[in-house]
Amino acid sequence: MTKVLISIVGPTAIGKTSLSIALANYFKTEIVSSDSRQFFKEMQIGTAAPTQEELNAAPHHFIHHKSIVDDYNVGTFEKEAIEKLEKLFEKHHIVIMVGGSGLYVDAITKGLDDFPKVDSNIRQKLKTQYDNEGLKPLQEQLEHLDLETYKTIALDNPHRVMRALEICIGTQQPYSSYLNKKKNKRPFKTLTIGLNADRETIYKRINERVDIMMEQSLLEEAKNLYKFKHLNSLNTVGYKELFNYFNGEWTLEFAVSEIKKNSRRFAKRQLTWFKKNEDTIWFDYQAPINTIIEAVNSKIKTL
Structure with missing residues (x-):
């Protein structure tokens, strides 16, 4: 059965x-x-x-x-x-x-989903930017690089936003393009x-x-x-x-x-x-x- x-x-x-x-x-x-x-x-x-x-x-x-x-x-x-x-x-x-x-x-x-490995320095730079400027600039950057992900992920979660951004930046492709x-x-x-x-x-x-x-x-x-x-x-x-x-x-x-x-x-x-x-x-x-x-x-x- x-x-x-x-x-x-x-x-x-x-x-x-x-x-x-x-x-x-x-x-x-x-x-x-x-x-x-x-x-x-x-x-x-x-x-x-x-x-x-x-x-x-x-x-x-x-x-x-x-x-x-x-x-x-x-x-x-x-x-x-x-x-x-x-x-x-x-x-x-x-x-x-x-x-x-x-x-x-x-x-x-x-x-x-499988994601390519990207330079760890990208995450560190995003973390520094978040510490200095807050979440809003990162959200705006994600909206520009990957509107589909911007509309669906938990935008108030800095870890999710930074994860999506490091893939966008590190691969030059939208985070959403690797899904499913x-x-x-x-x-x-x-x-x-x-x-x-x-x-x-x-x-x-x-x-x-x-x-x-x-x-x-x-x-x-x-x-x-x-x-x-x-x-x-x-x-x-x-x-x-x-x-x-x-x-x-x-x-x-x-x-x-x-x-x-x-x-x-x-x-x-x-x-x-x-x-x-x-x-x-x-x-x-x-x-x-x-x-x-x-x-x-x-x-x-x-x-």
């Missing part, structure tokens, strides 16, 4: 966790997370990680299994997740994967399900989620992590804005409004990324679970 990975994608706050649990229970299987920030055990409230009740509702993997001080990247995740999936497929015909981190989703479903050149063979088929809503609804749900996070003591969680603000794992929406509040640069009210604004921008980038996969079956976020299950069962028969 064909082994099938059901990958659930969509913008933040759309209901992916609830759907993943419902499908895991229906298919009597387990869930692998591909959310790159929910890996870290110190970041629970600000990443909207599954609650203990949700974790108890179905077996989960790659949730809170790392610390923010660990050196963990998408390449390591790909290796560990594929190994975990191989074991899970020994006892399940279907496994669920859920997460809004497009690069991490693609690492499992497609494999990572080879497809890694996987010992399973992938069925991708997307949840979506109209923009107004997505934004409303995001704003409400941020308010709930603040009620759940996100401020206290961020305060406990403030001394680690230099770590890449904490260059994350929901934390970096509150760090500016702790620095005395912003009021708390403005910091919260910036969390909402940056979360909305992130959702827009997520949709841009996920819409590139033409095989994704999209559902309204309010679609009845039985409708989704019926469509999934029908599609699995054709894989």
